[in-house]
Amino acid sequence: MTDGSAEANLLHQISRRAGSMSPALRGVADVILADPEAAQSLSITELASRAGVADSTVSRFLRDLNLDGYNQLRLGIAQAIYSRPVSAAAPSGWVYEGILKDDDQSTVVEKVLHGSIEALSRTAERIDPETLGEVVERIHRASSLYFTAMGSSATVAESAVLRFTRAGKSCMFFRDQSAQSIAAATLGSDDIIFAISDSGDSTPVLATVEIARFHGAHVVALTSTLDSQLAERADTVLLTSGAVASSDVYGESVTAKWGQLLVIDVLYANYATRYFDEAEGYLLESYQSSIRPTRSGAQ
Structure with a gap:
């Protein structure tokens, strides 16, 4: 099996x-x-x-x-x-995302592994090539890429900023939720805002999206829930994997972040290959000036 x-x-x-x-x-x-x-x-x-x-x-x-x-x-x-849709509450006895309080160490490893593989596989199945291509084109035309996220999704946003900045795109992300909303007011019709929320109902993310929409920015949602408030407000939706039920006590889904990271990597890889001639110079320069000096023994 x-x-x-x-x-x-x-x-x-x-x-x-x-x-x-x-x-x-x-x-x-x-x-x-x-x-x-x-x-x-x-x-x-x-x-x-x-x-x-x-x-x-x-x-x-x-x-x-x-x-x-x-x-x-x-x-x-x-x-x-x-693989089931996210639920409002975790069953009694759960410690974290399907892991039970009496599970031994090897079982925990196996469950986390299965959950991670499931998140990646299901996200890959949900990626629509046509929608992906449209977003890549918008990224190429955009003046800047802006990201809004909260909690552990912020790590995904930071990864996206690093990747697309290296490829020559102007990117912006603030960890502070107030700063995200304030900066959203500087966006315009030539900009893209990527809103990252597994549930699609994160209030600070929705508030930032509303400001960005008012100023004409194109909204791309990364969410697992097609009928969420975020999906309804987005111009384009990139679906990620649904998360296993988790409780408020033990935190949000972390396996869901694998799906979000996969979507970002797929977008970046498609952009860098489709516009290789433009991206190559930025990639080489960033490596020579910022990455290579940090490598021990690099000449």
Whole structure:
């Protein structure tokens, strides 16, 4: 089970196949589908007990799904949870994005890895080549690129500024939310504002976007939620992966940032290749003047 797409989602597989399973195996499937978050924390004996079957029946259930072992079932459930749309609250017992308080170190590593791979894969699936091309053209024509973001999305904005500045574009980003709103008033119809928000409902980002729109800037949204307030206000939407449910206590999704970084890198790579003759000089100069002197042993 290596494909993390929606079609290969383990919960989807179990749901599709449950109807053709024997009553005993279907009982195991029902327990998992009724509460996947709780099921992934159960031992094989606990799962068997809730389904009213023997441990050996759960083992047959694993073989029926071509799983190598019980741990792969738990990881598959966690990966499927990562692919679901963001929810308002995290289930009881969650510490962070599908990770449970009793998970051991190797399980945490596997879950974070699966979540990161899922975020990248799902974002790649959501990138529309035509929309991407249109944004690249706008970047080329734009007088400046402006970025608004908050929380950990600010790291994505800073990465974008570094990349596009090296390619010769004038870029601007402030960590301070008030400065973002103030600077948005300096934008015009020749400028692009990239608004980065996984939920699409970040109030400071929306406020900055409204100011930029008023002054005529083209709004490009990087968000996972097409029906969000940000997507509604944007001129162009670049969809990222949806994030697993997280709670206010433990913070926003970090795996979602992989999708945002992927979109920025794809935009940059497309821009640098399409306008290579223009970007090459800036890339070489920035390397010679700013990067190479920082490398130990560089001549």
